[in-house]
Amino acid sequence: MDKLVELKNISKVYTNKNVLRNISLTINKKQILAILGGNGTGKSTLLRMIAGIERPSSGKVNYPNKNIKIGYVPERFPKNIRFTPSEYLLYMGRMSGNSKGYLIQKIDDLLHRFQLDGLKNQRIMELSKGSIQKVGLIQAILQNPNLLILDEPLAGLDSEAQEALVKIIGELKQQGSTILLTYHESNIFESIVENTFYLDHGNISEIESIKKETIKLLVVRNVEKSLVKGWEEILQVEEKDKQLSLYVPVKESDVVLSRVLQLKGSIEAVSTVKLDDDMERMI
């Protein structure tokens, strides 16, 4: 996989406080990654360092592609901007070198998707917290970034905007972008996040992605268990009354179903299950 950003032994020390310790992390192209952790664990600091707007106390952040376009949504977007969303976004887009024609169309489209059309002629400083956060999101996705970094992007967003955001993240990934985000108390991203990292006391660890996934239970007939056992997509197989229960990650369920059909097997039921602790142990 192509590397997008490489962090080598990053540490960050603020006065008397070691926020991040010796963190190494490689971010590849076309991924959706989440960094989770409690308050004050250094998530935002790490994101700012990956974005290149904060320097580590020691260690290195490398971008193999020097012309990488990074979009960054700060946790707190400045609220005292004296421009209207349209003016502001046009200026920000021009700074990244986009043409005016492209921007006008793109800004209109994004303002519409985030339901800001009606507010586009009001100054940002006069908007509500949620609307300001939306402007913060749009400035980051305006230029189709190679790497989009979102620091708690859901704070203050209504449910329509949250859904629009999840959809846009999916679209950006399709276009080859990598998305790196942090969030709290929400599972709206769980279906799209592929790798999750956990920050604790300045150390980072990867959470097995399988645990975060929702699982499909496929109940099938007329298929040999021995055949199915070789399929790597399948997490667990159980046999009961000549029926096979296959536990499959959501993403892979279509592939498995079509294979079952190809083998002239029949499908009895498909349902979504949440992993419980017993299941986790089994897997």
Place this chain on the structure above:
Amino acid sequence: MKAVIKYSLHDYLRSHKYFPPISTFIILIFVYYSYTPNPIIDSYAVTSLILYIISAWVCISVLSLDPPVQRQLMILHIGGENRYYLSKLITVLLISIILTAYAFVYPILFTMFNGSVTLTIGLVAIVNHVSLSILGICIASFFSKIITESAVNSYGGLALTIIISIAALGIYDALPSYLKGIVWIIPPATITQTPLINWDGDNVLDLSFFPFIWVIIYALLLLYLFLKLARRFQK
């Protein structure tokens, strides 16, 4: 860089922060020319010095416009700290050039001089105004919010530096001979004054160029240091 400059000029207008320094400049020029006639070269030398102070003031107010997070976002969009800071300083320079035009044209338009302004004198006057404003901008950048967080240190430090730089000639005279070299450290705001006052305005070659070049070299050295320091303070 053009987008950052346009953004900053537009934002500066909307912020109304331009009002104190620019109205002060307009009033000072107005008051300075309240008695006529005036000697051309000497008057332009004095208005350049006024512009030096006003440019520094404008610089501090322009550099305080962007909240820190907005600054980070703009640096990301424009692709580097140096481009961001240079754009900001160019914004201030553009404002100073407009003020230069006012300081240059106003006395001619209202016939405040005792003679007519020749092309040579005009050019020298403009060069002097612009180079002293560049010096003022580069000095003020160090006392801006980017490097000096507290407003007291910011305005106090800048005022002190400017006063010392204007008093440089007096300081030079007061110092014992073995310490006179120290004057070279002080911003050369008044270094072009003596050659200008002694110049008759006929031939530009009669004028000593070194002071003008030194002002620019000094400003460029400050600019280099500012860009280095700003990177460190940003991160």
